[in-house]
Amino acid sequence: MSELAQSALPGAAYEGFVTVAEAGLRGMITVRGDLAGLAGAVKDATGCAIPAQRRVEQAGAKAVAWMSPDELLILCDYADAPALTASLATALSGQFATVANVSDARAVFTVTGAQAGDALAKLCPVDFGAMTTGDIRRTRAAQVAAAIWVSGEGEMTLVCFRSVAQYMFDLLSRAAQPGSEPKLYA
Amino acid sequence: MLLLTCPCCGVTAEETEFAPGGEAHLKRSGPGSSDAEFDSYMFNRKNPRGVHFERWRHAYGCGKWFLAARCTMTLEVFGTYPAQTLEPPAEIVAAIKAKRPDWEGFA
Numbered sequence: 181m182s183e184l185a186q187s188a189l190p191g192a193a194y195e196g197f198v199t200v201a202e203a204g205l206r207g208m209i210t211v212r213g214d215l216a217g218l219a220g221a222v223k224d225a226t227g228c229a230i231p232a233q234r235r236v237e238q239a240g241a242k243a244v245a246w247m248s249p250d251e252l253l254i255l256c257d258y259a260d261a262p263a264l265t266a267s268l269a270t271a272l273s274g275q276f277a278t279v280a281n282v283s284d285a286r287a288v289f290t291v292t293g294a295q296a297g298d299a300l301a302k303l304c305p306v307d308f309g310a311m312t313t314g315d316i317r318r319t320r321a322a323q324v325a326a327a328i329w330v331s332g333e334g335e336m337t338l339v340c341f342r343s344v345a346q347y348m349f350d351l352l353s354r355a356a357q358p359g360s361e362p363k364l365y366a
Numbered sequence: 367m368l369l370l371t372c373p374c375c376g377v378t379a380e381e382t383e384f385a386p387g388g389e390a391h392l393k394r395s396g397p398g399s400s401d402a403e404f405d406s407y408m409f410n411r412k413n414p415r416g417v418h419f420e421r422w423r424h425a426y427g428c429g430k431w432f433l434a435a436r437c438t439m440t441l442e443v444f445g446t447y448p449a450q451t452l453e454p455p456a457e458i459v460a461a462i463k464a465k466r467p468d469w470e471g472f473a
């Protein structure tokens with residue numbers, strides 16, 4: 181079945197003063213519960229420790245993001261998500277915790293370029309100058325919720341609901357228009 | 367602009383990232399209360415000009431509820447604290463008294 185799955189806007193990309201691209205299908209698993217109690221199962225499933233507040237831990241193709249005091253988001257390959265969800269659910273079966281594969285409920289975009297923070301600053305009430313690689317920040321982009329992860333030097337990975345993917349792509353593309361650089365950070 | 371610091375995730379953000387939840391520390395009048403008491407619980411709010419205690423939710427962030435003490439006239443925020451608090455904690459009261467010596471206190 182998985183080969184039939186499509187991301188929200190396959191191949192969508194825009195070249196502006198930064199590059200906006202839809203990142204394709206990503207595996208995403210929401211885990212909720214007491215974070216300290218989840219540590220063992222999350223470590224076994226991903227190789228990652230529980231991230232510090234608003235941080236992302238990475239190990240190979242997997243990453244674990246801190247979303248709230250009782251919520252983590254596990255990022256993995258799309259095809260791996262169902263099995264990983266099942267094994268986590270089994271590992272946490274005796275605990276007060278929930279595991280949900282939310283891969284198909286989300287869309288992922290990357291914004292790359294030295295001025296990625298400048299483009300996003302037009303849309304979000306966030307000081308991107310204060311964020312460093314490995315930070316994640318949940319906020320709004322114009323009118324919709326977004327989680328923005330500084331996934332590398334000059335690279336931001338943005339996660340939003342799939343239902344607003346077109347809106348988000350249009351927003352990001354508009355914000356990246358050549359000649360509209362706010363030059364706040366770079 | 368109103369800037370709030372969410373005590374649940376540590377983010378300081380402007381008002382548009384949060385959703386207001388009205389007056390904090392309301393006490394529900396339970397079964398056996400008089401109509402007047404329930405009417406007061408339901409409809410009467412302090413709505414002061416000055417120091418006020420409010421519920422806020424970090425709607426676009428971590429999603430958690432918290433409480434805030436602020437001045438409704440100047441938008442100065444004296445502090446934010448966990449939602450699981452029945453009355454303003456001592457450090458919040460001290461912060462308010464330091465800046466508003468005439469404040470009559472939480473009642």
Ligand SMILES: [Zn+2]
Pocket residue numbers: 372373374375376377424427428429430
């Ligand atoms: Zn928060």
